Amino acid sequence: MSASLRPPRHRVSPTAVRYWATRALAGWAVLVAGQVVWLVATTGDRGLHVLLLVATVIVAVAHAIVMPQWRYRVHRWEVAPEAVYTRAGWLHQESRIAPISRIQTVDSERGPLEQLFGLANVTVTTASAAGPLEIHGLDRTTAERLVDELTTAAQATRGDAT
Amino acid sequence: MTAVAADGGWRRLSARMLLIHPIQEIPRALPALIGVLVAGGGSGQRGLWAALAVAIPVGLGTVRWFTTKYRITPDRVEVERGLFNRRLLAVSRDRLRTVDVSAHVLHRALGLTRVTIGTGRSDREGGGSVRLDGLTADEARDLREELLHRGAGAAAAPGDAGAAAAPGDAAPGTVPSPTGEAATAAPETELARLDPTWIRFAPFTLSGLVAVGAVAGFLANATNEANLHPSDFGPLRAIVDWLEGAPLAAAIVVVAVVAIAVVAIASTVGYVLAFWDFRLTRNPRGTLHVTRGLLTTRATTIEERRLHGIEISEPLLLRAVRGARCLAIATGLRVGRGAERGGSLLLPAAPRAEAERVGASIVGEPAPLDCPLIEHGTRARGRRFTRAVGVWAMLAAAVGLPAAFTSWPVWPALVVLALLPVALALAVDRYRSLGHAVSGERLVARSGSLVRRRLALGAEGIIGWNVERTFFQRRAGLVTLVATTAAGHQHYDVQDVELGEALAVAERLVPGLLEPFVEEDRATDPRAVAAHSPPDAAGARRAAPPAEGR
Numbered sequence: 001m002s003a004s005l006r007p008p009r010h011r012v013s014p015t016a017v018r019y020w021a022t023r024a025l026a027g028w029a030v031l032v033a034g035q036v037v038w039l040v041a042t043t044g045d046r047g048l049h050v051l052l053l054v055a056t057v058i059v060a061v062a063h064a065i066v067m068p069q070w071r072y073r074v075h076r077w078e079v080a081p082e083a084v085y086t087r088a089g090w091l092h093q094e095s096r097i098a099p100i101s102r103i104q105t106v107d108s109e110r111g112p113l114e115q116l117f118g119l120a121n122v123t124v125t126t127a128s129a130a131g132p133l134e135i136h137g138l139d140r141t142t143a144e145r146l147v148d149e150l151t152t153a154a155q156a157t158r159g160d161a162t
Numbered sequence: 163m164t165a166v167a168a169d170g171g172w173r174r175l176s177a178r179m180l181l182i183h184p185i186q187e188i189p190r191a192l193p194a195l196i197g198v199l200v201a202g203g204g205s206g207q208r209g210l211w212a213a214l215a216v217a218i219p220v221g222l223g224t225v226r227w228f229t230t231k232y233r234i235t236p237d238r239v240e241v242e243r244g245l246f247n248r249r250l251l252a253v254s255r256d257r258l259r260t261v262d263v264s265a266h267v268l269h270r271a272l273g274l275t276r277v278t279i280g281t282g283r284s285d286r287e288g289g290g291s292v293r294l295d296g297l298t299a300d301e302a303r304d305l306r307e308e309l310l311h312r313g314a315g316a317a318a319a320p321g322d323a324g325a326a327a328a329p330g331d332a333a334p335g336t337v338p339s340p341t342g343e344a345a346t347a348a349p350e351t352e353l354a355r356l357d358p359t360w361i362r363f364a365p366f367t368l369s370g371l372v373a374v375g376a377v378a379g380f381l382a383n384a385t386n387e388a389n390l391h392p393s394d395f396g397p398l399r400a401i402v403d404w405l406e407g408a409p410l411a412a413a414i415v416v417v418a419v420v421a422i423a424v425v426a427i428a429s430t431v432g433y434v435l436a437f438w439d440f441r442l443t444r445n446p447r448g449t450l451h452v453t454r455g456l457l458t459t460r461a462t463t464i465e466e467r468r469l470h471g472i473e474i475s476e477p478l479l480l481r482a483v484r485g486a487r488c489l490a491i492a493t494g495l496r497v498g499r500g501a502e503r504g505g506s507l508l509l510p511a512a513p514r515a516e517a518e519r520v521g522a523s524i525v526g527e528p529a530p531l532d533c534p535l536i537e538h539g540t541r542a543r544g545r546r547f548t549r550a551v552g553v554w555a556m557l558a559a560a561v562g563l564p565a566a567f568t569s570w571p572v573w574p575a576l577v578v579l580a581l582l583p584v585a586l587a588l589a590v591d592r593y594r595s596l597g598h599a600v601s602g603e604r605l606v607a608r609s610g611s612l613v614r615r616r617l618a619l620g621a622e623g624i625i626g627w628n629v630e631r632t633f634f635q636r637r638a639g640l641v642t643l644v645a646t647t648a649a650g651h652q653h654y655d656v657q658d659v660e661l662g663e664a665l666a667v668a669e670r671l672v673p674g675l676l677e678p679f680v681e682e683d684r685a686t687d688p689r690a691v692a693a694h695s696p697p698d699a700a701g702a703r704r705a706a707p708p709a710e711g712r
Contacts, residue, residue, distance in 0.1 A: 002662045002682070003661075003662050003665050003666070003680045003681065003682055004661055004662070004665070004680070004681060005629060005661070005665065005676070005679055005680060005681075006679055006680070006681045008679070078679075080678045080679070082674065082675065082678070083626075083675055083676075083678070083679075085678075085679050091632065091633045092630070092631070092632045092633065093630070093631045093632075093636070094628055094629065094630045094631070095628065095629040095631075096626065096627070096628045096629075097626050097627045097628075097629075097675060097676060097679065098625060098626035098646070099625070099626060099672075099675055102625045102626065126625045126626060126646065126648075127493075127625060127648035128625045128626070128646035128647050128648050128652045128653065129652040129653075130628070130644065130646045130647075130651075130652040130653030131625055131626050131628070131646035131652075131653070
């Protein structure tokens with residue numbers, strides 16, 4: 001009775017760690033830039049501003065170090081004969097399982113930053129708007145192979161899929 | 163008009179729509195109309211400008227009528243409209259989920275209806291439905307029968323199925339045989355009918371709150387824009403004077419009572435307008451019909467094979483007077499922007515026993531609606547409290563800190579302090595609501611306090627599973643099991659359940675799907691070791707009731 005979900009078999013590409021860190025830092029950079037502008041524009045007492053800026057930088061660096069490592073341990077995927085199984089997240093983790101017979105679309109996408117790292121993500125959708133399985137941070141060849149594999153498998157069991 | 167024309171079976175809307183279209187065009191033509199009226203206001207030829215103001219909507223309406231045509235072929239429904247920008251909307255008939263027939267006052271005066279044909283998932287964006295505004299009532303009824311009940315006949319008629327499979331072979335414009343007439347003759351069983359005494363639940367639905375808010379907002383805006391001061395009017399002036407003179411407490415009480423009375427009246431009026439003559443019937447060919455409405459009538463048809471479950475919804479106030487509503491969980495019915503508008507409502511606010519009876523007659527057995535639920539245990543209860551108190555503490559900090567360090571007034575902080583018992587009561591009630599079960603082939607789950615919902619979702623409608631674990635849920639060893647579906651809200655959750663129990667539920671409902679990914683716990687997971695002894699035994703004991711409940 002005391003069963004648990006084992007993690008999916010495959011990890012994503014190790015490059016994803018650097019990708020996630022870069023993406024996080026890019027986000028924080030916007031905030032830091034805003035604070036710097038604010039700091040420069042302020043005359044008079046800047047103590048609080050500097051304190052806030054330092055705090056932001058510390059949080060940003062901690063986030064960029066911890067989050068990608070954490071994610072890398074959590075993010076996994078697997079394609080079984082009957083189902084696709086993914087796990088993602090870090091603080092909030094989510095495992096998703098969808099039967100291959102209910103797959104509606106399989107697509108792969110590469111954003112500009114992902115291209116820089118040679119990564120791709122794969123999204124598997126079902127008829128449920130709540131059920132897309134997303135695998136981020138795959139290397140490009142794995143992603144292409146996965147899309148092929150899933151498309152073929154899904155076509156083998158074609159139906160209304162609702 | 164219904165006759166199949168020579169030009170590929172294209173039909174037009176009823177000519178009587180020439181009277182309605184211009185009026186419906188007024189909102190769209192409003193900018194032009196305002197322009198005309200402003201321009202005309204300063205000139206001498208008012209008559210000419212007024213004629214133009216009438217001509218614009220009439221012209222637009224006429225153009226709309228002449229440019230809209232539709233046809234129903236064996237495999238799809240097509241609507242073509244637009245003058246310069248011709249648009250062809252086509253819905254494949256096997257994608258067709260619901261047919262909704264509504265008629266507002268103008269339509270009814272002329273014996274017309276508006277038919278909205280809903281398709282599955284794209285409905286969520288509102289783009290997938292096809293609307294035919296202006297069929298006669300008879301045409302609408304025939305169309306509905308033709309579209310929805312054809313499927314039942316087609317299963318037995320290989321020729322028809324063949325035509326559907328090979329659209330190219332079918333001559334365009336051939337309308338399937340009038341199976342509709344046979345269907346209308348088939349007896350429908352009535353599952354529910356509005357009892358006028360149910361109107362007593364209407365004030366507790368708070369449905370009038372939105373309407374009152376909108377009207378109040380509009381009035382405030384309008385008086386502001388027009389530079390009117392409420393105090394310029396005699397009666398209002400007297401009221402304002404009295405309120406200013408009265409003690410604060412009395413003024414607050416009076417305003418609150420008036421506001422409550424207005425909302426209650428608006429809710430009741432709204433209830434009567436929307437649900438007068440409400441009837442829920444079942445057609446033996448596999449559809450449910452909901453008809454309702456006092457001024458604007460509405461008839462929704464739901465295919466039962468698209469109906470994957472039902473939901474009993476009890477907003478707190480309604481629950482306090484033992485009322486409930488019954489909603490359909492079906493593919494192709496809009497949810498989210500007011501279930502009443504979307505047509506997934508199977509029973510408006512009514513006695514809870516009635517809602518449960520209707521739900522049971524739809525799912526075919528009472529068990530999913532009244533079977534005992536498995537409790538989620540002390541850790542789930544703890545989370546209800548930490549969450550309620552956590553939100554309260556954040557609120558208290560947000561209000562209290564400024565009050566402590568600045569010269570802000572202290573009373574908001576005192577109000578928040580007084581809310582602590584409310585937060586605790588909410589936590590207690592939220593835990594009492596929490597529960598789940600597997601009843602037959604259905605997932606049953608209940609949660610919520612401000613709106614308590616009990617859902618029964620058929621296993622056939624479940625596509626996959628998501629297992630969510632937030633940071634705090636992992637610490638408590640709990641998960642949220644999410645059943646994903648194409649119906650209703652797209653996902654239905656079992657909140658804060660132990661992982662082992664969640665997996666057992668998933669396995670019972672969709673056998674084999676999770677099996678390759680499940681492993682018996684070994685000593686690798688420290689939490690699992692602890693769970694092996696007493697809590698696990700408790701889990702097994704609690705898992706027993708649904709089996710008995712079947």
